[in-house]
Amino acid sequence: MQKQYDIIIAGGGLSGLTAAILFSRKSKVLFIDPDDYPRHKMCGEYLSNEVIDFLKTLGIDLDQESAVNLEHLNFTTSNHQPLTCHLPQGGKGISRFHLDHLLYQKAIEKATFSQDKVLEARIENDSFQVSTSTEEYTCKQFLMATGKRSLLDKRLERDFIQQKSPWLAVKMHYKHDMDDNLVELHNFEGGYAGVSKVENGHVNLCYLASYDSFKKHKNVTDFNNQVLAKNKSLNVFLKNAQPVWEQPITISQISFEKKEPVENQIVMLGDTAGLIHPLCGNGMAMAIHSAKIAYEELQPFLEGQINRAQALDNYAVTWKKTFQKRLKIGRILQGILLNRTYTKLGLWFLRRFPSLLSTIIKSTHGKPI
Template identity: 30%
Template sequence: MIYDACIIGGGLAGLALSIDLAGRGFSVVVIEKGNYPRHKVCGEYVSMESYDYLLKICPSLKTVNFPFVNKFQLSSTGKKVFNTPLSLGGFGISRYLLEQLLYEKAKQVGVTFHLGTKARRVFQDTHLKRYSVSIASQELFSRLVFTSTGRRADERRKGASYVGVKYHVRLERDESLIEIHNFPGGYAGISNVEEGKACFCYIINAQCIKGSNKSIGEAEKKYLYRNARLKEIVRSSEFLFKEPVTVSGINFNIRETVADGSLILGDAAGSIAPITGNGMSMGLRAACMLSKFASEYFTGIISEAELRKKYSNYWKDEFESRIKLSRYFQKLSEKPLLSNVAIRVFSACRPLARAAISLTHGQPFL
């Protein structure tokens, strides 16, 4: 069998793309090295720009009682706190639940899955106008290949700068509020997800972990506790995981959108700093548009070369400036002096704060 689309990587972007393409009548196979459901390091806040698209591709989300977020709080090591309403806002849902629902929907619309499987080799046969993808048990053939494998191992080695840590906790808090609390070397975010739980997730410079005997607990006391609000969150929370979910080697690079003939989306194409709260929406937006462009190719409206150019130009126009801007926010957040100054400036000039937030987000895309 020759599939229309082979998607390597079944994370958020890959699952969304698989459902969208299958819903348009195309045959899809997904190769995923892991299984579902699973926890991932993620802030688990989704911008409302993605809300309508998610409900379109996965109507079962309507049954989830997830919290809507319309307020934002920012703090650092100083006493001053910045609070502001969010014009667009978002909602909270765990990756564990979101990916499971998307996986179930994908199977329902006919997507084929090879789980616990890695793609070993991708070969483009220009004569037959198809691709072959080698997995452990067989060779898969498709008209197009998409890569959505998250942050790739080679990139992690090149720019292993940050470590991400995630907990699910229970504590009394305003579920309509998302909080970002800076500390020396990083920042933590907390917002509610389904079932009254909250996602407490932070990103910290890898050197801070290294200088704390490579101990997450020691690093938390040494760095996070420098922000009194974080210290209180940690001390007043009921932690629901025996151990935190962690990921190392995080960086915020812009990579390629096409490699070896494969169209790339999600974090594999480029990662935005989590402080913007917009990583998941970027992956979903790319999946939405790439599905439309691929449909034009499958139906003969555009050539494969035109597809690649169209997608690459779209990705660059839509995401490149956001990622670059997020790097500045990332660096600013790690330095208490600068982040305290930013809080004072934002408090004195709220239009500037709103502009900074809007620059890292888009408008609803469906």
């Protein structure tokens, strides 16, 4: 394998794959991920419609892939009747197994893939030295798309990695009869769960829970039975739905702390730059969009029209202008949802002014790109 590239991307999730497709139009690109494709990933699998047309420009038409049109939201808490609303922008139900694989197939048309793990990247004499488990590479610009948390964050001593990350997530696919166009969001003590269909007809149950509420229970089954099932809708779901996999996917140490979009002259993409609270259903679209911004802001540098410092500054400014507000609103909403009194008050208010729910949802999303 050649050792010198224009762009090296650590991480082949949504943001890394999108960046690989875009940059490889004009540059020599290597993307590196320890996993092979296709593979399941932690996610609620609700993809906001704001990136659907953009994906078409990459040659990916989700309507041709049987993605489900998600148009309505049902929100429940343990003690209340569901609150329903039409999703202002709507989204697609598509599994990460399928979506990441579609992007991967596009990416390897022009970019090179290495199944490996990036251990370190540092800038020396105006180029990046990138070390993986097996190789040493150099490149003009290094992009980090390693998701919520990785050993590279530790190596770079990023601020958020020093903070506690008291969240964990659980995902399982089920066979279950539910409305194709519906997204359910169910509140339970210490967390919330999303339920919706994906392209193969399976229903995805994915939830975020605080470590404090989870640690009182032995395992996922126990937590589902003791805590999730206190919500009537989740109780009905868990009693009737048939799990498709033997074990759920679980991850822990999820951090929602603020991050920076550029650190040590490395461009951060997707969750590496900032993770929006999952209840907003916008992380996937933001990951894809951040790769588009990186391509637009860095291409003039790669073509010698501006220097690195200008390009990195342009990326950071555009990233913040595009995403900072929705990240902040996401933080506020999650705070409300996890506090019983605030949730009660919020629901009381929303029942009187139902159109407000659409306005809140809109504020966590961007315009179509």
